[in-house]
Amino acid sequence: MIESLRPFFNPLGVAVIGASSNPAKLSYGILENLKQYGYSGEIYPVNPKSDVILGLQCFPDIRSVPDPVDLAVVVLPANFAPQVLRDCAQRGIKAVTIISGGFKEVGDEGRALEEECLIIARENGIRIIGPNCVGTMDLYSGLNTTFIRGVPDKGGIGFLSQSGAICGGVVDYVKGKGVGFSHFISMGNELDVTETDMIAYLGEDEHVKVIAGYVEAIEDGQRFVEVVKEVSKKKPVVLLKAGRSQAGARAVSSHTGSIAGSHAAYQAAFAQSGVIEVNTVSELFDVALAFDKQPLPVGKNTAIITNSGGPAALASDALSAHSFELADLSIETKEKLRAILNPSAQVANPVDMLGGAEPHEYENALKAVVQDDNVDNVLTILVPTSLVDPREIAHSILAACKNQPKTSLSVIFGEESIAEPRKILHANNIPMYVFPETPAAVLGAMSRYKDWKNKPADEPWIAPAYQREIASQLLGRNNHSSSVGEADTRPILKAYGIPVIEGEFASSGSMAATIAEKMGFPVVMKIVSPDILHKSDMGGIRLNISDPESVLTAFYEMVEDVQRKMPKAHIEGVLIERMATKGSEVIIGMKRDPSFGPLMMFGLGGIYVELFKDVGFCISPSSRDQVLEMIDSTRAGQLLAGLRGQTAADVDAIVEIVMRMADLARDFPQIQEMEINPLRVFDQGHGALALDGRIILG
Amino acid sequence: MIESLRPFFNPLGVAVIGASSNPAKLSYGILENLKQYGYSGEIYPVNPKSDVILGLQCFPDIRSVPDPVDLAVVVLPANFAPQVLRDCAQRGIKAVTIISGGFKEVGDEGRALEEECLIIARENGIRIIGPNCVGTMDLYSGLNTTFIRGVPDKGGIGFLSQSGAICGGVVDYVKGKGVGFSHFISMGNELDVTETDMIAYLGEDEHVKVIAGYVEAIEDGQRFVEVVKEVSKKKPVVLLKAGRSQAGARAVSSHTGSIAGSHAAYQAAFAQSGVIEVNTVSELFDVALAFDKQPLPVGKNTAIITNSGGPAALASDALSAHSFELADLSIETKEKLRAILNPSAQVANPVDMLGGAEPHEYENALKAVVQDDNVDNVLTILVPTSLVDPREIAHSILAACKNQPKTSLSVIFGEESIAEPRKILHANNIPMYVFPETPAAVLGAMSRYKDWKNKPADEPWIAPAYQREIASQLLGRNNHSSSVGEADTRPILKAYGIPVIEGEFASSGSMAATIAEKMGFPVVMKIVSPDILHKSDMGGIRLNISDPESVLTAFYEMVEDVQRKMPKAHIEGVLIERMATKGSEVIIGMKRDPSFGPLMMFGLGGIYVELFKDVGFCISPSSRDQVLEMIDSTRAGQLLAGLRGQTAADVDAIVEIVMRMADLARDFPQIQEMEINPLRVFDQGHGALALDGRIILG
Structure with a gap:
C-alpha cells in the first residue's frame, strides 16, 4: 500500500494535465513550483493548444x-476526470492527484462523479489524491505540485490537511521562520487516499520526525485507530480536529459533505491511538516544532533562566497548569550562579538575571542549570532590551543547550527583534516561541506523548465464550420494535455473562406476593410495559417492600398510578426483584458512532452525571486497560478507587462488564444504544450487579 | 488625587536627574526618547559634569x-534617592519617577530605603512612580520617560504593568501593527502610586478607551475593588494576573518582594469589580484591541464570511466554546448571497465563498450580512491565496464594516502577507487577528464586559442590628487559644442572627439522657473537647439516637473511642442536639485574605467538594446579589435551584447567612477563618440551619 503512494512525493516524472500558458491560472503556478524547488525528475505539461510552457515542451x-x-x-x-483516469490507466500512470474542485463538495452530481472515478481507479489499480485539493510537496525530493506561493523550510514535520486553504495559510505563516517540514499534503475530498493511508506513509518515511495534521472528518474510524496506534509508537502524531462543537461540525459538513461525528468518539479514538490532540x-505548529527539534522530556522539573521576572511568572503559571514543576536547583548550582551573576540576581528558580x-x-547560567541533576527541562526567556543584541543571546543559548539530552525551549518576547534570533535558534534545533505561556503547553504535549510511547503493550482481550445464540434469538424477536423489552433485555445481558439482578415476572397481585415470599424480603417491584422507558418518572418502581400484604397493595397502587399518568400504556404486570445490598451506583452505556463503532460510556449514577458532566468514553475494540483509563479519567473513578480512606469499590468488575x-x-450491529443504569458496584472483590438496562435497536 | 498624577503624563517641564552623556547609559536613552516623540515641554538634563547633552543645556x-x-x-x-526627593521638595517638584532599581526587590536594606523615601514624599506632598520602573509614556502629549526603543501607535489603550520588562517586550511586539495606545506605564515597586491610583487616573483621561494591565500583586485589595468597580462602569478594565499558581506566586514574590495572595481572592475581586481577566x-492585547476599536456586541449571533471552510470551522468551534452562536441568516440574505456569489459557494453561515x-x-457578501437583523457580529476570514491581494480584501472589509454598529472582527491567516492589510484594517478600526480561534475569545470578553456594564446597581446591604457585645465578649474569652471552643462558637453565630441548631451541654451520661428526653428524640450527640477539630474523624459524632438508654451507651462509647484515638485530648462532655429535618447540606466558609479581606466560600457538603472542587468565592463587602452569583457559579447552586424538577432549596437563606x-x-479582625459545615438547607421558604461551626483566631 505504502509503495503505491511513493509517486505522489518522489515520482520519476510528472504530467500536468490541463497545463495552461496563462500565468493567472492555477496550473501555471503548479508548473512554476514544479520547476523551481529542485525536483530532478521530468515535467510534462499536457495541453493540446500549446507547444511550450515555461520552457517545457508541451504534449x-x-x-x-x-x-x-x-x-x-x-x-x-x-467532468473530464473519468476520461483522464482512463487515459492514465492506458498510459500506465498509477498515481493521480486531482486538484480540480466540483465534486462531492458541490452536491449529488459531484458525488456521482466521484463514485465513477473510484470505480475506474479500483479497476486499474490507480491511487488518487483529492479531488478538490491543493497538491503535495516533498521538501526532500523537491517535488511541489501545489500552486501555493513559496515553500516552508526543510525539516522533520510531515503535514497533512483536510483543508486546502489551511495549507496555503500555513505556508504563509511558517515561511522563513525555520519551522522545518518534510511533506506538505492537501488531502482534498479523500476519494481514494485517506488521512489514515497518509499517516501510515509518513510513518515509514525516514525524513519524518513528527506527523502533524488538520482533520475534519475520519470516515473509517476503526481502521484509523488500528493504523495510527502503530505509527504513533514510532513517531508522534499531532492532530487538530475541526468540528468539535455542534456549530463547528455543521460548518465542516456543509464545507466537505462529510459527517464529523461526535467529538467524544474522536477524543476517545485519539487517546486510544496515541494521537496528541491540540486545540x-x-x-x-508550536508542538510539532518541538517534537521535530527536541528530545522528549525525561521529567517534569523545569528550570527557567530569564532576564525579567514577569514573563517568568507567567511561564511558571502555565507550567503549573500543565502539571510541570519548577525544579529545585541544587545548592551547588545556586553557588555557581551566585558566582557568575549580578549580586542582585535571583539564583533560585526562576533564575532572574535582571534586565541587564x-x-x-x-x-x-544555562550551562550551570543544564548540568544540574534536579533539572529535566530548560526554558530560556529573553525580553529584548536596548542593552543587548538578541542574536548574541541566541548564540549563548546554543552554546549551552545545543545537542544535549534535556529538553530545551526558548521564549523571546517581541516581534521586530525576534526574527533573526529565531532563525539562529531554529537552524540549531532550539524551538523559540514568542509568548511565555507557550512552552508549557508544548512540554505538556511532549510529556503526554512520552507516556504513550513508554506504556507497555496492553494485554489483548480474549473474549470469553458467550451464549451468542440466546442473545441472537432474543434480539431477533424484538426486531419489529425500536427497543428491546425489559423481560428480554436482562437475559440478553446475562447471555453475555453480565450479572443482572434476579427478577420474576408477575401478571397479578397475588402472583407477585407468592413470588416475593419465595424470593425473600425485602423486594423491589417494577412495572412491566413496552410503552414505558423511564419507569421511575411514571411511579413504576417501589423499593424496600417487606411483606406480602405490602406487595399486594403496591401492585394495585402502581398499576393505578401508571394508568393515570399514561392512560394508553399497555401494562403487562410487574417484575419482582430481591433488594440488592448497598453499593455505589454507576451508569455504563454504549452508543454506536457512525465512524468509530461502539462508543462506550461510564459515569456516576444519579443526578451527578447531569450536574457535573462527569463521564468518560472509550471506543471498542479496546483493552481492559483502556476501559480502566476511561473510568480513572472521571471523578467518579477516583471516588470508586477509595477517596479519603473509603473502601474501594470493585472497579475490575465494572471493567469486565464494559468489555x-x-x-x-460488536456481535450485533443492530444494537444502536445500550445502557445499564444503575449498575450497583460492591466493595472490591464483591462484584457488581446490573439493576436495570435498556437496549435500543437501529 | 488624580490631578497630582497629571505631571507624570503631561508635565510643563521634565528634569532628568542623573542624565548621562554616554549613549550606552539608560538615562541617555531617556533623553533621546523625551526629545523625539513630540513632547513640547522643557527638558532639563541634570548632571554636574556635563554642559550639554543631546543639544540640551545641562544643569x-x-x-x-x-x-x-x-x-x-x-x-x-x-542610595541617592532620599536626598534627591528632599531637593525636589525644595525646588517645588511634586512628581518624581524613580527609574533606578536597588530597592525592595533586593532585600531589607532596599526596603528601608523605600520607607525613608515614602516618609519624605508624604511630608512634602510628592507623588512617586517606581522605583525600579521603566517610566511612562503619554502618546498624546508625546512624553516618553522610558528608555524603551520605539513607541507603539497612538490609540485608546491605556496600559500599565507591574513588570518593566513586559513593557519593553510589548512595545517590541506591537510596534508598527496599528495597535493603538494612549498611555504606557511601568509601575515598578509601587512605593507610592499604585495600580489602583493609575486605573483611576486612566478612567478619567478622555483618550483612554480601555485600560489594560499586567499585575502581579495588589496590596490594598479592598481599595482596588472600591475604585475599579466605578471605573469599569465607564470603560473596560482588562487585566492579566501573574502568580495564579503556587509556582507562579513564588516566582512573583521572589521577583518583586510582594505576596501574591490567593488567586481565588483575585478572581472574586475581579468579578466583583468588573475586571475582565485574561489568561x-x-x-x-487581542482583547484590548477590540475594546479600543469596536462597539460591544449587541448579541451572540455571529456571521462568518470566509474564503475557506477549514478556518471557518475552527472559528465556529471557538465561538461555541465561548457561548456564541452561528447566526441563522435570513432567507432574504441567503438570496442576496446566491445572486452575488459563485454558484458553488455556501450561502448558509459560515458563508464560504471558496478559494477564488x-x-x-x-x-x-459582507454588506448583505451586515444588514441582516439576525446577525449581531460579523467575522471576516481570509486565507491568502495566489489569486487575490489581501490589501484589496482589507479595503472590501472596510467598505462594508467600517463605522457600523455591529461588532466586526477579521482574521487573515499567515505572516508575510498580513502586515499590510493589518495596517489598513487597524487604521480604520477593524481589529485583525492571525488565528481563526482568536475572535471568539475576544467576543467572549466583550460580552462579559457588556453584561457587567448593563447590570443594574446592586441593592446596598444594610447590616441588621447584631448582638455585637455578646460576640465580642465570647471571642475575648477565647483569645488565649487559636480556635474558639464549640460551646462559644454557636452563641457567637447566633449573636449575628445565624440560625444554629439548639444544643445543650452534658458533662455526664445521665445528664445527657435527661437533656435528650426533655428535648425529644431522635437526638444527635457530639463530643466537646478543645483539642478536637474534626469530630467525625475521631468517632465523636453519633446520629439518630432514639431513646434514653442509647444515649447512655453512646456517651460511654464515644468517650472511650475518642480517648483511644487521642489519649491526650481533654474531653469536657457531649453536646445534645435535636436531629434536624432533612435537607441539602452545604458548607460556607470565610478565610481572611491578606490583601482583599474576608474571602467567603460556598460549596456542596460531603465528599463532593473534594471530588469536584465545586466551590465559589466572593469577597466582602459584597451585595446579596454578588453572594447569589457566587452560589450560582457552582454546580451545587444549580442543584439547590431545583435541577430536573426537584424542589428548590432556600437559597435566600444561604445568602442571608453568608452576609x-x-x-x-469584618467586625472582628481577629477571626482568621470561619466555617459552617454543614449548613442544612431546607426547601424554599423554610430556611437553613447551621449544624456545626468553627472559628479560628489569628
Whole structure:
C-alpha cells in the first residue's frame, strides 16, 4: 500500500494535465513550483493548444507523454476526470492527484462523479489524491505540485490537511521562520487516499520526525485507530480536529459533505491511538516544532533562566497548569550562579538575571542549570532590551543547550527583534516561541506523548465464550420494535455473562406476593410495559417492600398510578426483584458512532452525571486497560478507587462488564444504544450487579 | 488625587536627574526618547559634569533647574534617592519617577530605603512612580520617560504593568501593527502610586478607551475593588494576573518582594469589580484591541464570511466554546448571497465563498450580512491565496464594516502577507487577528464586559442590628487559644442572627439522657473537647439516637473511642442536639485574605467538594446579589435551584447567612477563618440551619 503512494512525493516524472500558458491560472503556478524547488525528475505539461510552457515542451494528450512518468496532476474541470483516469490507466500512470474542485463538495452530481472515478481507479489499480485539493510537496525530493506561493523550510514535520486553504495559510505563516517540514499534503475530498493511508506513509518515511495534521472528518474510524496506534509508537502524531462543537461540525459538513461525528468518539479514538490532540492552529505548529527539534522530556522539573521576572511568572503559571514543576536547583548550582551573576540576581528558580543580563551570563547560567541533576527541562526567556543584541543571546543559548539530552525551549518576547534570533535558534534545533505561556503547553504535549510511547503493550482481550445464540434469538424477536423489552433485555445481558439482578415476572397481585415470599424480603417491584422507558418518572418502581400484604397493595397502587399518568400504556404486570445490598451506583452505556463503532460510556449514577458532566468514553475494540483509563479519567473513578480512606469499590468488575457489553455491541450491529443504569458496584472483590438496562435497536 | 498624577503624563517641564552623556547609559536613552516623540515641554538634563547633552543645556543640580518644571525622572543609584526627593521638595517638584532599581526587590536594606523615601514624599506632598520602573509614556502629549526603543501607535489603550520588562517586550511586539495606545506605564515597586491610583487616573483621561494591565500583586485589595468597580462602569478594565499558581506566586514574590495572595481572592475581586481577566499576554492585547476599536456586541449571533471552510470551522468551534452562536441568516440574505456569489459557494453561515473569492464578493457578501437583523457580529476570514491581494480584501472589509454598529472582527491567516492589510484594517478600526480561534475569545470578553456594564446597581446591604457585645465578649474569652471552643462558637453565630441548631451541654451520661428526653428524640450527640477539630474523624459524632438508654451507651462509647484515638485530648462532655429535618447540606466558609479581606466560600457538603472542587468565592463587602452569583457559579447552586424538577432549596437563606457571617468577620479582625459545615438547607421558604461551626483566631 505504502509503495503505491511513493509517486505522489518522489515520482520519476510528472504530467500536468490541463497545463495552461496563462500565468493567472492555477496550473501555471503548479508548473512554476514544479520547476523551481529542485525536483530532478521530468515535467510534462499536457495541453493540446500549446507547444511550450515555461520552457517545457508541451504534449497534446496523456498518451503522447514519453517515459519516465508515474504521476499525473489533473487541473481540468471535474467532468473530464473519468476520461483522464482512463487515459492514465492506458498510459500506465498509477498515481493521480486531482486538484480540480466540483465534486462531492458541490452536491449529488459531484458525488456521482466521484463514485465513477473510484470505480475506474479500483479497476486499474490507480491511487488518487483529492479531488478538490491543493497538491503535495516533498521538501526532500523537491517535488511541489501545489500552486501555493513559496515553500516552508526543510525539516522533520510531515503535514497533512483536510483543508486546502489551511495549507496555503500555513505556508504563509511558517515561511522563513525555520519551522522545518518534510511533506506538505492537501488531502482534498479523500476519494481514494485517506488521512489514515497518509499517516501510515509518513510513518515509514525516514525524513519524518513528527506527523502533524488538520482533520475534519475520519470516515473509517476503526481502521484509523488500528493504523495510527502503530505509527504513533514510532513517531508522534499531532492532530487538530475541526468540528468539535455542534456549530463547528455543521460548518465542516456543509464545507466537505462529510459527517464529523461526535467529538467524544474522536477524543476517545485519539487517546486510544496515541494521537496528541491540540486545540488551535498555533498550538499545532508550536508542538510539532518541538517534537521535530527536541528530545522528549525525561521529567517534569523545569528550570527557567530569564532576564525579567514577569514573563517568568507567567511561564511558571502555565507550567503549573500543565502539571510541570519548577525544579529545585541544587545548592551547588545556586553557588555557581551566585558566582557568575549580578549580586542582585535571583539564583533560585526562576533564575532572574535582571534586565541587564549579558550574553555570557545567559551562557554560563544555562550551562550551570543544564548540568544540574534536579533539572529535566530548560526554558530560556529573553525580553529584548536596548542593552543587548538578541542574536548574541541566541548564540549563548546554543552554546549551552545545543545537542544535549534535556529538553530545551526558548521564549523571546517581541516581534521586530525576534526574527533573526529565531532563525539562529531554529537552524540549531532550539524551538523559540514568542509568548511565555507557550512552552508549557508544548512540554505538556511532549510529556503526554512520552507516556504513550513508554506504556507497555496492553494485554489483548480474549473474549470469553458467550451464549451468542440466546442473545441472537432474543434480539431477533424484538426486531419489529425500536427497543428491546425489559423481560428480554436482562437475559440478553446475562447471555453475555453480565450479572443482572434476579427478577420474576408477575401478571397479578397475588402472583407477585407468592413470588416475593419465595424470593425473600425485602423486594423491589417494577412495572412491566413496552410503552414505558423511564419507569421511575411514571411511579413504576417501589423499593424496600417487606411483606406480602405490602406487595399486594403496591401492585394495585402502581398499576393505578401508571394508568393515570399514561392512560394508553399497555401494562403487562410487574417484575419482582430481591433488594440488592448497598453499593455505589454507576451508569455504563454504549452508543454506536457512525465512524468509530461502539462508543462506550461510564459515569456516576444519579443526578451527578447531569450536574457535573462527569463521564468518560472509550471506543471498542479496546483493552481492559483502556476501559480502566476511561473510568480513572472521571471523578467518579477516583471516588470508586477509595477517596479519603473509603473502601474501594470493585472497579475490575465494572471493567469486565464494559468489555462484555462492548462484545455484545460488536456481535450485533443492530444494537444502536445500550445502557445499564444503575449498575450497583460492591466493595472490591464483591462484584457488581446490573439493576436495570435498556437496549435500543437501529 | 488624580490631578497630582497629571505631571507624570503631561508635565510643563521634565528634569532628568542623573542624565548621562554616554549613549550606552539608560538615562541617555531617556533623553533621546523625551526629545523625539513630540513632547513640547522643557527638558532639563541634570548632571554636574556635563554642559550639554543631546543639544540640551545641562544643569549641575536640581535647584538650578529653571521654570517650568514639575516632573523629575531619577536615574541615580538607589542610595541617592532620599536626598534627591528632599531637593525636589525644595525646588517645588511634586512628581518624581524613580527609574533606578536597588530597592525592595533586593532585600531589607532596599526596603528601608523605600520607607525613608515614602516618609519624605508624604511630608512634602510628592507623588512617586517606581522605583525600579521603566517610566511612562503619554502618546498624546508625546512624553516618553522610558528608555524603551520605539513607541507603539497612538490609540485608546491605556496600559500599565507591574513588570518593566513586559513593557519593553510589548512595545517590541506591537510596534508598527496599528495597535493603538494612549498611555504606557511601568509601575515598578509601587512605593507610592499604585495600580489602583493609575486605573483611576486612566478612567478619567478622555483618550483612554480601555485600560489594560499586567499585575502581579495588589496590596490594598479592598481599595482596588472600591475604585475599579466605578471605573469599569465607564470603560473596560482588562487585566492579566501573574502568580495564579503556587509556582507562579513564588516566582512573583521572589521577583518583586510582594505576596501574591490567593488567586481565588483575585478572581472574586475581579468579578466583583468588573475586571475582565485574561489568561495570556496575547489575549490581553487581542482583547484590548477590540475594546479600543469596536462597539460591544449587541448579541451572540455571529456571521462568518470566509474564503475557506477549514478556518471557518475552527472559528465556529471557538465561538461555541465561548457561548456564541452561528447566526441563522435570513432567507432574504441567503438570496442576496446566491445572486452575488459563485454558484458553488455556501450561502448558509459560515458563508464560504471558496478559494477564488474576489474583493467585490467579500464586499457584497459582507454588506448583505451586515444588514441582516439576525446577525449581531460579523467575522471576516481570509486565507491568502495566489489569486487575490489581501490589501484589496482589507479595503472590501472596510467598505462594508467600517463605522457600523455591529461588532466586526477579521482574521487573515499567515505572516508575510498580513502586515499590510493589518495596517489598513487597524487604521480604520477593524481589529485583525492571525488565528481563526482568536475572535471568539475576544467576543467572549466583550460580552462579559457588556453584561457587567448593563447590570443594574446592586441593592446596598444594610447590616441588621447584631448582638455585637455578646460576640465580642465570647471571642475575648477565647483569645488565649487559636480556635474558639464549640460551646462559644454557636452563641457567637447566633449573636449575628445565624440560625444554629439548639444544643445543650452534658458533662455526664445521665445528664445527657435527661437533656435528650426533655428535648425529644431522635437526638444527635457530639463530643466537646478543645483539642478536637474534626469530630467525625475521631468517632465523636453519633446520629439518630432514639431513646434514653442509647444515649447512655453512646456517651460511654464515644468517650472511650475518642480517648483511644487521642489519649491526650481533654474531653469536657457531649453536646445534645435535636436531629434536624432533612435537607441539602452545604458548607460556607470565610478565610481572611491578606490583601482583599474576608474571602467567603460556598460549596456542596460531603465528599463532593473534594471530588469536584465545586466551590465559589466572593469577597466582602459584597451585595446579596454578588453572594447569589457566587452560589450560582457552582454546580451545587444549580442543584439547590431545583435541577430536573426537584424542589428548590432556600437559597435566600444561604445568602442571608453568608452576609451575616461576612459582617461578623469584618467586625472582628481577629477571626482568621470561619466555617459552617454543614449548613442544612431546607426547601424554599423554610430556611437553613447551621449544624456545626468553627472559628479560628489569628
